[in-house]
Amino acid sequence: MNRHVKINSARIAAQSHFRTLRLGTPFQPRIDALAKTQDWYNWAGYRAPHSLWDEELEYFAIRSQAALFDISPMTKYRIEGPDAEAFLDRVTLRDVTKLRPGRIHYTAWCDDEGFVLDDGTLFRLSPTRFRLCSQERHLPWLLDSAIGFDVTVKEETEAVAGLALQGPTSFAALRDAGFAGVEKLRVFDLADFAHDGSTVTISRTGFTGDLGYELFVPADKALSLWDRLMTSGELHGIRAIGYTALNRARLEAGLIVANADFTTAEHAIRADRLRMPDEIGLGFMIDLEKGHFNGRRAILAARAKCKLRHVLVGLEIEGNIPAEHAIVYHKKSGEVGLVSAAMWSPMAKRNIAIASLARPYGDTVVEDLWVEIYAMRELQYQKLMKRAKVVARPFIKLERRTTTPPADF
Amino acid sequence: MTSFDAIVIGCGHNGLVTAATLATAGRKVLVLEAGKEVGGAARTEEFAPGFRGSSVAHLLNRLHPDVVKTLELEKHGLKIARADFIPSVALSKNGPPLVLHGAYGEVLTGASSSEQSAWRDLRAQLLRYAGILKPFLSRRPPDLDGMSLLETASLGQTALALRKLGKEDMRDFLRVLLMNVADLLDEQLEDIRLKGLLAFDATLGCHLGPRSPTSLLGLYYRLAGETGGAAGAQMLPQGGMGAVVAAIRASAERAGVVIRISAPVAKIVVEKGRAVGVTLDNGEELRASTIVSAINPATTFLDLVGPREIDTGFVRKVKNIRMRGDAAKLNLALDRPPQFTGVDAAGHNGRLVIAPSPDHVERAFNPSKYGEFSQEPVMEITLPSLADPSLAPGGACVLSTVVQYAPYALKEGWVAGKPKFLKAIMAQLEAYAPSIGKSIVHAELLTPADIETRYRMPGGHWHHGELQADQMLMSRPVSSWSGYDTPIEGLFLAGAGSHPGGGVSGAPGLNAAWRIIAMGR
Structure with missing residues (x-):
């Protein structure tokens, strides 16, 4: 009996994790201190901010200053x-x-x-x-x-902390932090740099379509890295941001998000929600000349038998009302798809969206497409049928993203 | 150098059947055998000087009639006559045995008259129900992804056959289909000797006890087989199982099949998702547009093709095929024929079964769940040299027995466990054939570990994969790929690991060949 009780209490002690409903990342003390809006969401079990102080200004920090975003939950x-x-x-x-x-x-x-x-x-x-x-x-x-x-x-999700530093002054902030040689990094390059008796891996990557970097450090060096960047970035306008701002930047860059713009295979419950790479704009990745890879046989068969039923496209929609989750119509009547992300783009000065359409719409039939936007106006929907045009992604192209060495803003 | 249309890997009986069938249809076929002899686990081998026996499979009870017909085996030396059918004898320590005569007990002796009439009813019912499943043996499993009109039509015939049973019988068929054999026997029979024999037959070669759910399917599988047109009939082939393989080989060679022995395949060559040839372990490369693997499915994909050429999900499925054997084979060289208590001369020519009751079989099964062998194992015994004196020196005798349960992964390991298990088997034999121990010249015990090494059967499992509900039909060897073709274009499976399963039937080999021909390869 006693033994039984002992085992039970040991088990309960080991289960205390359930008392923490959302984990903190290694940067949490700094982020908590800045979180004026207390607007959190759940990112893979971590407490992550939707916004910290003002989502509009956070977005503009990406496009005109340097924005610091915690990517540790990735x-x-x-x-x-x-x-x-x-x-x-x-x-x-x-x-x-x-x-x-x-x-x-x-x-x-x-x-x-x-x-x-x-x-x-x-x-x-x-x-x-x-x-x-x-x-x-x-x-x-x-x-x-x-x-x-x-x-x-x-x-190594928990062991490695990650930060995205994005925006025109991000390079200057890094240089002033003393990361000598970071100017040599071209887009999709990475290099190791000394930090606090350890190493930080800095890559010229990001999710914004802007000049930017991602930094990975051992979790115990996370706070010193944050402080180092905040100090060096102070005069370059560095700001911590939440996901809402980042999500806008990625949409302008035309980038897709798993389980937002498409449903991943292991999460999909309904058989028609599964997507092949060709159906979500990732067909360019498929390399049939290399050796065998998972799914090769099925992808080849689907291409041969024309079984690719969907296509993911960029849309430009008339007007300025975001068409979030709007249904896409052909000739204003037949449903042909759904918008998965939409916004008025301040950079492109266009009303943009990413949508999944059922072929041939969006593939060979691109004329006469419409979206129906439900705009809530004082407890009444105003239904707007707006013309949509299939356009190329990304919606914005910034020269500074690729210029090497980056300019000193 | 001659070029071949098809290369068959593995010269077991299924490999030979595929090769012969393809060759008959005009293909040039090469069969590659790793060992020094053909026949796989269906060989006749000398296991002691002057003593020969069927090395693993020793009874012919399911060689498919289509195989006999397609390969014209009777022209090539195979003799099947009703007179060759042998009885099954349920041995009893005290008192006379119970005997099933003819084709699986057309006549039952040694039981009460009420039991005889109960058996007549049960036998008829078992054969009727097994008959519903029988057509599945000779065709591809139903394809859930989409079937041809012909396949759908033949599935429809099964539905029709089911309807023809009549309402009550159809309901009962569906009711008992997934039952355990012990419960069904308890419903209809009294005699524990008869029930013991049937419980043994239902579980032979599987990791199941009579009370394990679905164990009845094993009995249906047995009774779906036929010999000389009689369902459930069994015989001891003259010359041992090797003689059956010799007939298939003769048919294959007559059709132009080339067989190379001592030619182990090291690799199936895959280029851009297509099998284009094989590499032998000496580095020699042979090419053909169709490659047939008549060996174990796990060996085929994990070793010969390799995980790099196949998808992760498929590797998962292949790795999950359960194929740990639970049966051992004992070959005894005796200086004189043994005398089993209460058994007459005809009985000694039959199949002698030690399985005194379903409880006994269940208790024999229990330890195997935990990695231990049965202390009182159950077994089927044949004395092939009585009817075929060429198998043993004059006056001497060959005893061939399949024994279970002998788990492949024995906890103490087979090096330590084998002598102990042999002792346990001999104690059982001694109880039914007193002083048999004194007549032993040589004993060869093949544990699943030995069978694995000697016959290249992973897990030492003669079905190349447990034959249970979840590994049958469209789930054999794995779901989505049960129709003999594989994710590798041009590579086919043809062994017992594929539908319908093991035993000397030739059915997987024949079905595979038909599939290859139907695909126009």
Whole structure:
């Protein structure tokens, strides 16, 4: 009886995690201090800010200053070993043998049926060491994929803290923080720099379509890195921001978000929600010339049998009312799709959206498309039928994103 | 060098059947066998000087009639006659045995008259229900993704056959389909010897006890097989199982099949998702547009193709195929024929079963769940040299027995466990055939671990994958890929790991060949 009680109390003690409903990231003390709006959301189990003080101004911090965004909750895997390259070549769509050490590429991966499990960024840290960053968690899938490969796969989401520093003055802030040589980084380059007796990996990447960087440090060096950037960035207008601002910037950049613009295969309950890369604008990643990769057979078959039923497009919509989650019509009558993200773009000066359409609409039939916007006006919907035009993504192209060395704003 | 249309990996009986069928349809076929002999686990081997026996499979009870017909096996030396049918004898320690004569007990002796009439009814019912499932043996499993008109039509015939049973019988068929065999037997029979025998037959070769759910399916699988047109009939082939394989081989070679022995395949060569050839372990590369693997599905994909050429989900499924054998084979060389208590001369020519009751079989099964062998194992015994004296020196005798339960992953390991298990088996034999121990010249016990090594059968499982409800039909060897084709274009499976399963039937091999031909390859 006593033993029973003991085991129970030990178990209860070990279960105390449930008392913390949302985890804090390694940057939480700093973010909490700045969180004037107390506007939180759940990002993969972490307490993450929608906004910190003003979502409009936070957005403009990205476009005119330097915005600091905590990306620690992003799922990160460390993939290491002699077969790491071959392993990732089999798991992901793009040709990993073409990814040189010190480089990053945006990629995606599929299940056997060719449906997208997730998209993410792959960092090649050395010839035999990689970091895979993604929205969802994939450890069982990656471990089962490692069967037959000399490779280890470890989840390092908690161990590694991450920051995105984005905006025109982001380079100046980094330079003034003393990261000598950071000016040499071209888009999708990465390099290690000394920080607080440890190392920070800085890459010229981001989710904004702007000049920007991402920084990864061991969790225990997170706060000193934050302070270092905030200090050096002070005169460059550095501001901490929340997700709402970032989400606008990514939409202008035409970037998609898993489980917002498409449903990942392991989350989809309804069979018609599954998407192949070709159906969400990721067909360019598919490399049929490289060796075998997950989903190859199914993707080839779907292409051959014309079984690709959907297409993801950028839309420009007349007027200035955001068409968020609006239904897309052909000839104002037949439903042909849905808008997954929309905004009035201050940079493009256009009303933009990302939408998923049922082929042939958006593919071969692009004329006479409309969206129906329900605008709430004092407890009444005003229904607006607005013309939509399929346009290329990204919606904005900023020269400063790619100019190397970056200009000193 | 001759070029081939198809290369078949593995010269077990299924590999030979596929090769012969393809060759008959005009393909040039090469069969590659890793070992020094053909036949796989269906061979006749000398296990002691002058003593020969069927190494693993020893009874012919399900060689598919389509195989016999397509390959014209009777022209090539296979003899099947009603006179060859052998009885099943349920041994009893005290008192006379119970005997099922003819094709699975057309006549029952040694039981009360009420039991005889109960058996007549049950036998008829079992054969009727097994008959519903029988057509599935000779075709691809139903394809849930979309079937051809022909496939849909033949599935419709099954539905029709079900309707023909009549309302009551159809309901009962569906009611009992997934039952355990012990419960069904308890509903209809009294005699524990008869129930023991049926419980043994239902679970033979599977990791199931008579009270495990779905164990009745094993009995249906057995009774869906036929010999010489009689369902459930069994015989001891003259010359051992190797003679059956020799007939299939003769048919194959007559059709132009080339067989290479001692040619282990190291790799199936895959280029852009298509199988284009094989590499032998000496580095020699052979090319063909169709590659057929008549070996284990897990070996095929995890070793020969390799996980790099297939999708992760498929690797998961293949790794999850349960294939840990639970049966051992004991071959005894005896200096004189044994005398089983109460059994007459005809009985000694039959299949002698030690499975005194369903409880006994269940108790024998229990330890195997926890990695231990049965202390009082159950077994089926044959004495093939009585009818075929060529198998043993004059006056001597071969005893061939399949024994369970002998879990592949024995907790103490088979090195330590094997002598102990042999002792347990001999104690059982001694109880039914007193002083048999004194006549032993040589004993060869093949545990699942031995069977794995010697016959290249992972887990030492003669079905190449547990034959249970979740690994049958469209789930065999794995779901989505049960129709002999595989995710690798041009690579086909043809072994017992595919539908319908193991035993010397040739059905997987024949179905695979038909599939390959139907695809126009």
